Amino acid sequence: MEVNCHKHEPGLIKLKCSVQNYDWGRIGYDSRVARLFENNCGGQIDDKKHYAEFWIGTHVSGPSFVDGFDDLSLKTWIMQNPKVLGDVVVHKWGVDLPFLLKVLSVGRSLSIQAHPDKELAGLLHKLQPNVYKDANHKPEMALALTEFEALCGFISSEELDDVLETVPEFKEVVGNAYTNQILTIDKQYGEVKKESALRSIFTKLMSVDREVISKTLSKLINRLTEENEKRHLTSKEELVLKLEKQYPNDVGVFAALLLNLVKLEPGDGLYIGANEPHAYLNGECIECMAASDNVVRAGLTPKYMDVKTLCSMLTYKQGLPEILKGVPLNQYVRRYTPPFEEFEVDQCVLDQGTSVVFPAVPGPSVFVVISGEGMMRASSCEDSVSEGDAVFAPAGTEVYVSTNSKLQLYRAGVNSKVLLSP
Structure with missing residues (x-):
């Protein structure tokens, strides 16, 4: 090309x-x-x-x-x-x-x-x-x-209470003072108080001596291994066993109990x-x-x-x-728009013998072909593309994509809300 x-x-x-x-x-x-x-x-x-x-x-x-x-x-x-x-991108970034x-x-x-x-x-x-x-x-x-x-992100207050009440090893590793602080917080104290308590317990956990983590984690793994023979473990409990095999004696295994499994x-x-x-x-x-x-x-x-930096920088939102799920732009293209100015992503899946046009926008785009093969055309430019191809499209470029087989590709570009704002 x-x-x-x-x-x-x-x-x-x-x-x-x-x-x-x-x-x-x-x-x-x-x-x-x-x-x-x-x-x-x-x-x-x-x-x-x-x-x-x-x-x-x-x-x-x-x-x-x-x-x-x-x-x-x-x-x-x-x-x-x-x-x-394009002018908007150069001016902003x-x-x-x-x-x-x-x-x-x-x-x-x-x-x-x-x-x-x-x-x-x-x-x-x-x-x-x-x-x-x-x-x-x-x-x-x-x-x-x-x-x-x-x-x-951090689990909800209700789930956090459940961890503190049902995982004795967690309570042991951070100490009763920290767990009781959270368990005794009444709803009248509001989110700020809960956030402060969560910050305290997470910071305490991440700064516990490695030998203490190793010893207490061993107790947790032994207990879950025994209970696995008597009942179905929860997905979070199964994750704890899996993570400990990947990273033995790592405080992150305990930290995973405080985060949402998605x-x-x-x-x-x-x-x-x-x-x-x-x-x-x-x-x-x-x-x-x-x-x-x-x-x-x-x-x-x-x-x-960098434990100190991480603990101090987190939002502690629960x-x-x-x-x-993405928003369909047409029958082949779905757009994912996060609340960030720098980017958005389009997913494009073309069936055999179909085509689609990516309209010209006042910012640059990059494309990556994940599977299949087809043709990409812009202005007087045309070339075949297949799995693994990556392509840069300048601002103001209308891109026509077609395939005689099947094609899956993704486009990343600057968030349209930024490019098209007055």
């Missing part, structure tokens, strides 16, 4: 993309990320290696490159051609893509983590640039490609704002976020943990997160 299909108007740009081999990724060809990466770059897949994330964007930790120009990154090309972003699109293949739990808001991200980047690689915030959204499990069906979406605790557990998804790689971790990980 040519970089310039017309002398004065850049057309569609095919991209060569980056892969991340984090330990929680699925192994070899069991990973959709590995298969996409192989199709995208022609690289050799190691059947013993973990393939976790496929990145499409300009972030320095995993940049995309213009196909046919090995040394020309998408970021550099955009800087040379700033008009491809400067000469760079404000979002990052990924595909994730999760084989085991990611760390319990949160992403800082812009103010905190700037401070952390200044203080620890080797750990916090940029100064941006990282609101994000996951769209399930398969059944997908995650921990997200199960997504293919097509469901979950968005996560700044300072919200979460951990992806299993499955494959499309993920889109503001262009950042900032993560504050405090459990279920061998990586650097209750289930909103599940997005």
Whole structure:
């Protein structure tokens, strides 16, 4: 595909993309990320290696490159051609893509983590640039490609009371003073008091000595293992056993009891704002976020943990997160719009012999083909696309997609509410 299909108007740009081999990724060809990466770059897949994330964007930790120009990154090309972003994006975010699109293949739990808001991200980047690689915030959204499990946000007050009353090991690890503080809070004290108590108990848990965690966790695992022979464990109890096998003696196993267990069906979406605790557990998804790689971790990980920062930054909001089902734009395209300015995502599923038009918008888009093959056309530009192909479409580009087989792709772009606001 040519970089310039017309002398004065850049057309569609095919991209060569980056892969991340984090330990929680699925192994070899069991990973959709590995298969996409192989199709995208022609690289050799190691059947013993973990393939976790496929990145499409300009972030320095995993940049995309213009196909046919090995040394020309998408970021550099955009800087040379700033008009491809459109005036609204350049004015608001400067000469760079404000979002990052990924595909994730999760084989085991990611760390319990949160992403800082812009103010905190700037401070952390200044203080620890080797750990916090940029100064941006990282609101994000996951769209399930398969059944997908995650921990997200704190459980309700009623569920918290239940944990404190029915999990003696949890009470033992944080101490009676903290658990009684929550259990004796009456409704008349309101949400602020509950939030303060939850903050206290979570902070206490995350700062308990590792030997105490190990000893008490062993009691919990032994009890659940015995009870598993007499009754059906709850899904949260089963998760505790699973997480302890993945991360032995880790405080994150206890922390999981305080977070909502969310199960997504293919097509469901979950968005996560700044300072919200979460951990992806299993499955494959499309993920889109503001262009950042900032993560504050405090459990279920061998990586650097910043417990003090995490405990101080969290919102401590309680209750289930909103599940997005998407809004149909036509019979083939469904749009997921989170409450964030930087991005929205369209899911497109075309049946054999069908076609669809993505209208021109005053901002850039990136596309990734998840399965199937077809054609993409913009202006005088046309080329075949298939599984693993990633494409950049400049602002103001109408994109026509067709297929003679079946095709599933996703488009990420700047939130339409920002682009189309007066």
